[in-house]
Amino acid sequence: MNFIPYGRQNITEEDIDAVVNVLKSDYLTQGPKVPEFENAIKEHCNVEYVLAMNSATSALHVACLALDVGKGDIVWTTPITFVASANCALYCGATVDFVDIDPRTYNLSIQSLEHKLKAAKEQGKLPKVVIPVHLCGQPCDMERIYQLSKNYGFSVIEDASHAIGGKYKNQPIGNCQYSDITIFSFHPVKIITTAEGGVATTKSEELAQKMELLRSHGITRDSDLMTHEPDGPWYYQQVDLGYNYRMTEMQAALGVSQIKRLSSITKSRHEIANRYNEKLARLAVIVPFQIQESYSGLHLYVIRLKLDKIKPTHLEVFKALRAANIGVNLHYIPVHLQPYYREHFGFKLGDFPQAEQYYREAISLPLYPDLSQEQQDYVVETLKDILAYD
Template identity: 50%
Template sequence: MIPYGRHSIEAEDIDKVVEVLQHGNLTQGDQVPALEQALAEYVDVPYVSMVNSATSALHLACVALGVSRGDIVWTSPLSFVASANCARYCGADVDFVDIDPETLNISLPLLERKLVLAASEQRLPKAIVVVHFTGLSVDMQALQQLAGAYRVALIEDASHALGADYQGRKVGCCDFADAVVFSFHPVKMITTGEGGAVLTRHWQLHDHVRRLRSHGIEKNTAAIQSGDCPPWYYEQHELGFNYRITDVQAALGLSQLQRLDEMVARRRQLASRYDHLLGDLPLVLPPRGNEASQSSWHLYVIQLQQPQLRAELYAFLHAHNIGVQVHYIPIHWQPYYQQLGFSRGQFPLAEAYYEQCLTLPLFPGLSDEQQNEIARLLHLFFKQSSAELSL
């Protein structure tokens, strides 16, 4: 089976992990700070905090920005549920802004309209979780201008977008957001097995995130060094979490980061090949971005011009060992969010996209021959479907 996504592990990755297992600290040693520093240098941001998942990173970003009960957080309905759940963990309400069908990201005109209405009702969001769907950055400068006028905090959910570019800078540099979150799940750009990170340019937010990820505990190093406190002394200043990542995981991520540009380049090459191979089929191909925004191509999502064929195409490709997937069921369709008062039909653009989308395999290890076979099967399916419709 060719999956829709797959990690890329090479010998040097294994060697780095084994080295930690044999000679290093398994939990909190030198590999976590080394990965934080390397990632900070890669995206050109001063502060990085590694954690055990992107979900944890989103949660910590919300907490550190003061999201709490009585607040509201907005996000896109087209994302994994974690983009909304992070606000619920804080006791806050959630609402959604529909997508732009051209980019599949949050619609800035609809966002502007919603902000104007929310201001008139004195119900502005505390924060907006901005999803860079499939790895293509939202126009963050324009979004910041909209949100900044209302003093709304911005969290970039860049779980899909490590290695992506926006305005000549790497996504993650935090030029237009209070915090950026990355994911290191096995199907993402690089992996730590499971893992995430919070990036920011604000020292106080960074310091708060680092304390929260470790039970709310901190050590007063200066007091210990001066002898005012014994060397084992620590204090819990707030209720935090055990969201730390291990040195074993960080060693893997640090090794993988050295090949990130190479892997993103291969993803971009494969996306261009798909465009060429599938251009004459009855499909809407993914948005390509522009000079200002270059995707990292976490996902290659097609949309069927005949949505009624999706289930049949999904079954056909799986029968031929092609592991296509669907990203995503709109968050507001989930039973949990339906219980909170959301209903189908509220965000029609995201819903229309969902009804016709299908994610094709895309990962650095996908060979040209495998991709050619996927394209051949797609051509065969639509040829057979066309023949059946003509009978």
């Protein structure tokens, strides 16, 4: 069997033509495709404002800045995420803390969040922003998080990097009903791709205006935002310290083409996941738990090994799958255990036990629309043989 990655992009001739057409056009940056892509996201999410950027990391950074995160502030997120979900706050000079995960959904635990908020209020150390992460594409309990945000006075950034195409309470993730800002990622292994890229969505005109400035050097050509009347039609002003976080026309063109297939791509992922659920039912693994009131984007299919029921260790299972040309991965190493976070913030093993237990058991199996049934059967049978090893 040829190598089977855990995820891969799905690129069609239509996608290729869309990018080539941009290369033949007059605009490689700052043309019509970026707003076209933003409008497509806006329509899909039923949200007022969309800002496309060169990565979800950039979008997270700009989102924190738009919410005035800075020195002396505290931002909370989950330890089971990619480091960007936490790093974005550090870029702003804030400090970071974590909330342990729910052992079933692997998302930020509402019970842990509520407990930690009560303690933080007594200590005068409440977070300015909480960043829940929709791990694997399954949304967090956003309604409850929103209620807590009103009770304790923090803002909410949804890190929905895994979740475009998903729904929460039958509404599209990204509509910001229960958050200030939502972030999507379009990295190649995500549900749809712009090669690299991300967007921020929001219902707030003020936040949208701030993020628009910050993604482009803090520069504006809007006379209403200037300190005086323009000197001429060439004139612009830098009114804030921003960054070069803009999305290119080529990225946006690929996104415009890809989003047309979003529903079918998500449907394919669910079909593959359902087939995994059936075939893995009798093995010593825990298959992903899906909340009934949500529809996951299903970026990842994560199993947890029942280590007390098998002889091989977590590492041995992982290595054996890789040796069989199955490109499994582990999403994620708990952020608080990364050397940078240990050294600078004093986090240690034992701080977030559910996240650490998840890390000792989790493996991401291959999941992408082009995964064939033959390949999937090979993954399942190989895993079955490894787990049965005595």
